[in-house]
Amino acid sequence: MNQFLQSLPDTLVQGLAIGMMYALIALGYTLVYGILELINFAHGDVFMLGGLFSWAALQHFFGAQIGANYGVLGGGTLVMAIILAFLIATVSCGGVGFVIERFAYRPLRNAPKLAPLVTAIGVSFIIENAVLVWQTGTGNMELTYPSLINQQIIPVLGLHIPSKAIIVFVTAPILMVGLLYLVGNTRMGKAMRATAQDQEAARMMGIDVNRVISFTFIVGSVLAGCAGVIYALYYNSIDYSVGFLAGLKAFTAAVLGGIGNIRGAMLGGLLVGEVESIVDSIDASQGVGLQWAEPAVFLVLMCVLIFRPTGLLGAQVVDKA
Amino acid sequence: MATIVRAPQYRLPAWFQNNRRLTIGWGTTLIIALLFPLMLNPTGHIQDITGDVVEGEIYAMLALGLNVVVGFAGLLDLGYAAFFAIGAYSFGMLSSSHFLPSSSFSSPFISWGPNGIHANFWFFLLACAMLAALFGLILGAPTLRLRGDYLAIVTLGFGEIVHKVVVNLGPGSTINAFGWPDITGGTNSLDGIFQPSFGPVQFSTDQVPWYYLGLGVLAVIIVIAYSLQNSRLGRAWVAMREDELAAACMGINLRNTKLLAFSMGAFFSGFAGVVQGSRLTLVDPSQFTFQISISILVMVVLGGIGSVPGVVLGAGIIALLQFYLLHQLNDWMHLAGTTANIGLLQHIDLTQAQYLIFGIMLVIMMIFRREGLIPSSQRRRELRPADESVLAEENQSLYTVRSGEA
Structure with a gap:
């Protein structure tokens, strides 16, 4: 117990770091649930794909440098590599999110509720196990993710902050603020809020509801993909199984904060991380x-x-049932 | 005057008249099932095949149980394997050499001594299933107010909790740090479970007695499932599934109805757990993962949500796929890969792709054939409200009812 109390401040800092990752994933759940009242079970697996795709890109473009240096890059190459990792994750996960919505969920938009829920589980299983088959087929069971920066402990005010946590503390808040701006201050964000409130009325106001829903899935998936990169950088590994549990915890975070509530998802994420x-x-x-x-x-x-x-913080979902 | 002797009229019983297709179908299945072990060539892989078929029977029990929760009552339960685990573990702890008490005790139901605890299988088959049902109540009670999709997540979380608790209560755990014994065996699995006997028949590695035991249990469960479906409770489940508010207005007690669905489903699962644990003589946390819960859901969805014959068929198909077809396909792929010299085909392992196939099945079934392979007629109407053929059938049945009266 003593050992636990001594390390409590550092534990809390670590909790903050993983909490921010969960918050990023939780945002995707909350956005989609707010609009469709659908638990997108595949969301956690999109998160995993973000880490995986960026791993592949880093191996492809920076494989030589990473291999020689135990994954540590310096200066301009480092910035390039990080930007590349996030860019690939953004584009690929956004695409995956769009495809999932278009081909798995849209045909079931008006079906009884059990149907899309079961489909979501199916999609999650497909992604997870397709990656498993790929991993076993190519013999890549343990994917070591390059750490890119020097692993060291930075002392700040008596706390011991691992250098990899810095990446989380820089990128995650930027993404969250970006999302708040997108939903709160842009034309598309207004359309999203309107669709969440009442699809029928939104359609009458000239909003292309299908486009808004697609857009929401893309935004959520992009956030999850970025969280995947952050996760992989933080733990230095990625494999097919991380999506399920991370997704479940992130969903807990979304419910904890109040589903459909964006600030709630952020708060919930941090709390789940700390717990x-x-x-x-x-x-x-x-x-x-x-x-x-x-x-x-x-x-x-x-x-x-x-x-x-x-x-x-209170759910912001109108009960449409 | 010669009396006219009328030939006596043989009338088939009313229950047969009313369900002719059903009775003939199940009757044929039962006869084939009873003769099945005799049809196998005893010099062949009879034990292997029978073992796989018993596994299929256990799948069918689980699927029928989940069907009560998902199909009849419309509550999506994603942690169903947890009840399977509770049945298996509670029996495993009560009837094995896992605990070695220093004292001795003897009674017809349970006896223990230095070589382990012996429990009466037939009594505890029921008792452990009841325990699983109790856990069904415990899970159901706090989730009563939740809507369908939240319920799915909570049951999923419950499944994970049970799995992790079983792992954590093994040797070298937190509990041990406080000086408690190894309760569940953890990842080392709980082994040495005693096997039952029935009269002269001793259940052991020979799978044929297990096959008949499984068949008996399955038959009982199928009869229960049918009676539930047509009972007052079954109709209350349907009403609740369709519209909770309307059902409550009609005087249905939502709380009791929901709780009964949960505990009935858990009861069947507990049954299956006891049989499985005793058959394999060991229980292991890996038998009760989320993947298993979803596999059971795939059986239900594939066969037809809410349809008893459909669900049994679904379990059969999944068992066939898992134990036979995938291995066959794998061999063919490797053969094709070697002949055509394609590296990917040589190394692909389709047994790994099992859950990938399940996922694809779920999505395809939901998009193209939501009502399943053998749909329950009522469920089909609900799932495809605007379907022309359903409308036509409805009109037709209306007509035949009227002409039947005339």
């Missing part, structure tokens, strides 16, 4: 190989749904 980080730290101080973090997070989810189903 996970604290429980992990307790586990580490108690024994080897313990995994109580996930049960703890799901317990939080159940408690929220039982005692405050609208989440901390």
